[in-house]
Amino acid sequence: MTNTASAAKRARQSARRYARNRWYRGRSRTFIKRARGFIEAGSETEALQAVRDACRALDRAAQKGVIHENNAARRKSRLMKAYNAAFVEAVTV
Numbered sequence: 001m002t003n004t005a006s007a008a009k010r011a012r013q014s015a016r017r018y019a020r021n022r023w024y025r026g027r028s029r030t031f032i033k034r035a036r037g038f039i040e041a042g043s044e045t046e047a048l049q050a051v052r053d054a055c056r057a058l059d060r061a062a063q064k065g066v067i068h069e070n071n072a073a074r075r076k077s078r079l080m081k082a083y084n085a086a087f088v089e090a091v092t093v
Helices: 005-041 044-064 070-089
Strands: none
Touching: 005 044, 005 070, 044 070
8 A cells, every 4th residue: 555645646657557568568479479480380471471560569569668679679680580591592692
């Protein structure tokens, strides 16, 4: 139980922000798992769309301040690296 009105307000704000942040974080994790599943399954068209959705969700989470921008960039990079390794043939010059 909070002792002051300002502490009670901070607790309410914290609970709202936690729920909102959890939604964005969970959504991005879901899209990442879906993309990795399609990559492992070998379905290229679904994987491409899933990777795009995951990147979009990560960008949104970073924009909202749920995760750090560098964290989002790192996750997108790893996801694209996995996609490219699975579906894009190396071009040798």
